Amino acid sequence: xxxxxxxxxxxxxxxxxxxxxxxxxxxxxxxxxxxxxxxxxxxxxxxxxxxxxxxxxxxxxxxxxxxxxxxxxxxxxxxxxxxxxxxxxxxxxxxxxxxxxxxxxxxxxxxxxxxxxxxxxxxxxxxxxxxxxxxxxxxxxxxxxxxxxxxxxxxxxxxxxxxxxxxxxxxxxxxxxxxxxxxxxxxxxxxxxxxxxxxxxxxxxxxxxxxxxxxxxxxxxxxxxxxxxxxxxxxxxxxxxxxxxxxxxxxxxxxxxxxxxxxxxxxxxxxxxxxxxxxxxxxxxxxxxxxxxxxxxxxxxxxxxxxxxxxxxxxxxxxxxxxxxxxxxxxxxxxxxxxxxxxxxxxxxxxxxxxxxxxxxxxxxxxxxxxxxxxxxxxxxxxxxxxxxxxxxxxxxxxxxxxxxxxxxxxxxxxxxxxxxxxxxxxxxxxxxxxxxxxxxxxxxxxxxxxxxxxxxxxxxxxxxxxxxxxxxxxxxxxxxxxxxxxxxxxxxxxxxxxxxxxxxxxxxxxxxxxxxxxxxxxxxxxxxxxxxxxxxxxxxxxxxx
Ligand SMILES: *[C@@H]1O[C@H](CO)[C@@H](O)[C@H](O)[C@H]1NC(C)=O
Ligand SMILES: *[C@@H]1O[C@H](CO)[C@@H](O)[C@H](O)[C@H]1NC(C)=O
Ligand SMILES: *[C@@H]1O[C@H](CO)[C@@H](O)[C@H](O)[C@H]1NC(C)=O
Numbered sequence: 001x002x003x004x005x006x007x008x009x010x011x012x013x014x015x016x017x018x019x020x021x022x023x024x025x026x027x028x029x030x031x032x033x034x035x036x037x038x039x040x041x042x043x044x045x046x047x048x049x050x051x052x053x054x055x056x057x058x059x060x061x062x063x064x065x066x067x068x069x070x071x072x073x074x075x076x077x078x079x080x081x082x083x084x085x086x087x088x089x090x091x092x093x094x095x096x097x098x099x100x101x102x103x104x105x106x107x108x109x110x111x112x113x114x115x116x117x118x119x120x121x122x123x124x125x126x127x128x129x130x131x132x133x134x135x136x137x138x139x140x141x142x143x144x145x146x147x148x149x150x151x152x153x154x155x156x157x158x159x160x161x162x163x164x165x166x167x168x169x170x171x172x173x174x175x176x177x178x179x180x181x182x183x184x185x186x187x188x189x190x191x192x193x194x195x196x197x198x199x200x201x202x203x204x205x206x207x208x209x210x211x212x213x214x215x216x217x218x219x220x221x222x223x224x225x226x227x228x229x230x231x232x233x234x235x236x237x238x239x240x241x242x243x244x245x246x247x248x249x250x251x252x253x254x255x256x257x258x259x260x261x262x263x264x265x266x267x268x269x270x271x272x273x274x275x276x277x278x279x280x281x282x283x284x285x286x287x288x289x290x291x292x293x294x295x296x297x298x299x300x301x302x303x304x305x306x307x308x309x310x311x312x313x314x315x316x317x318x319x320x321x322x323x324x325x326x327x328x329x330x331x332x333x334x335x336x337x338x339x340x341x342x343x344x345x346x347x348x349x350x351x352x353x354x355x356x357x358x359x360x361x362x363x364x365x366x367x368x369x370x371x372x373x374x375x376x377x378x379x380x381x382x383x384x385x386x387x388x389x390x391x392x393x394x395x396x397x398x399x400x401x402x403x404x405x406x407x408x409x410x411x412x413x414x415x416x417x418x419x420x421x422x423x424x425x426x427x428x429x430x431x432x433x434x435x436x437x438x439x440x441x442x443x444x445x446x447x448x449x450x451x452x453x454x455x456x457x458x459x460x461x462x463x464x465x466x467x468x469x470x471x472x473x474x475x476x477x478x479x480x481x482x483x484x485x486x487x488x489x490x491x492x493x494x495x496x497x498x499x500x501x502x503x504x505x506x507x508x509x510x511x512x513x514x515x516x517x518x519x520x521x522x523x524x525x526x527x528x529x530x531x532x533x534x535x536x537x538x539x540x541x542x543x544x545x546x
Contacts, residue, residue: 266308292333
């Protein structure tokens with residue numbers, strides 16, 4: 001008589017039962033993993049088609065940062081970060097992956113994508129494509145638009161797209177917003193204002209704790225006005241970090257013929273007096289540029305515990321930003337002391353100003369972990385501020401295996417550590433003194449997160465083997481990021497050589513089993529089965545009544 005509700009109910013019953021039976025079958029086999037230990041398979045959502053969300057975008061940015069493929073274009077990386085937020089809310093918008101449009105999180109239109117492939121018209125893209133092929137195994141010739149559904153592909157091609165534009169990326173945010181609106185995502189109904197808002201949303205740094213020493217070039221060639229611009233640059237960077245004994249400590253030295261100590265890492269415990277002290281630094285106007293001597297000074301003096309650097313066991317990254325306007329007068333020393341600084345765990349970010357600097361020398365100072373910055377004039381220093389801040393945020397503390405790291409973290413704060421994995425592999429053991437943290441470890445990126453990692457750890461221990469193909473002299477480095485999950489947490493991370501994980505005791509195993517059983521009993525899938533039965537009976541009853 002009334003078939004419609006009957007059909008509807010039958011359909012509902014079918015769907016519910018199908019889902020219920022299916023998930024019950026799956027659920028019956030699922031085992032809760034041992035507590036805290038989730039080595040699992042490596043996760044890399046940057047290569048997973050249609051992955052979404054901020055961790056995925058952040059992981060793409062980490063890969064771009066580590067690979068240095070866009071390093072000759074300082075404004076590009078920060079711009080890409082803002083674009084992802086402005087275009088699709090980091091891919092969270094439903095329509096990001098709509099049918100018929102493959103531009104991905106960065107929404108690269110098909111015509112723009114094809115332009116990036118055209119290295120005849122844009123020969124300056126050729127070296128970048130080569131470096132993308134070398135770092136990521138992504139080859140221009142094989143690329144299709146639909147590949148951009150994978151987040152890393154979308155991010156790289158979006159960057160290349162920006163580089164096909166004849167105009168240079170403007171430094172100011174409103175101008176960038178107009179630039180973005182003008183040249184990207186013609187199909188997107190977003191206004192430049194979306195970009196401006198995005199820029200505000202993605203600023204800031206969640207990494208807490210940094211020992212940062214600025215090395216200012218005080219040689220006569222710089223000039224008084226430019227020396228003032230150097231000090232302004234220092235104070236701009238300082239203002240984006242929270243200064244404090246447990247947070248960021250800042251020191252400053254000046255060098256020319258010799259080294260002048262201006263500010264020790266231990267001198268100031270808050271921002272205002274520090275900024276004032278930087279303002280008060282007097283320009284040496286000295287002869288020569290003894291860069292090697294400056295590197296020797298920071299290695300043997302500035303970054304020592306007596307002078308305010310924190311112990312290795314605190315897991316605080318040590319970074320030095322070194323400004324220079326020319327070549328050193330002591331290149332031999334530069335090579336030697338750059339190496340010593342690295343051995344001490346200091347990362348150097350050389351900033352070469354003017355075209356008189358020697359790129360090779362800057363590369364020597366930076367080494368593999370550091371990063372070279374170049375600007376034409378001191379006036380342009382402000383253009384690298386955002387990229388510098390982001391790079392400082394990604395700085396990692398090198399910790400020897402066997403030294404336990406203890407630190408406090410607020411919610412959302414992060415600590416980046418790195419370890420050289422012995423041939424026998426290594427074991428991480430996490431002890432929580434208070435609150436909760438999540439640890440991600442990776443041999444692939446320097447700042448792993450939920451979207452990219454080889455292992456995760458929230459309590460207990462995990463064994464990390466050395467890279468399967470690591471030869472005698474090429475040891476694996478594992479990067480470990482610790483994220484604070486509760487308002488105040490405090491943790492200790494112990495590391496040992498080899499596999500020293502505690503095997504699960506039989507008692508614990510029993511407990512885990514009983515937990516699994518009780519979880520199964522309370523499983524919502526059981527409730528689904530109940531509803532199936534209910535729907536079946538009701539629909540049968542209904543069919544009689546109607
Ligand atoms: C950084 O901190 C903000 C809040 O301070 C938080 O919303 C954001 O998720 C954090 N980012 C990460 C990667 O933890
Ligand atoms: C970590 O995972 C990546 C894949 O994301 C893999 O290439 C690499 O070999 C893994 N590292 C180790 C030490 O297993
Ligand atoms: C590490 O040791 C534990 C306990 O002895 C063992 O259960 C586990 O299989 C080992 N892991 C590896 C990868 O060898």
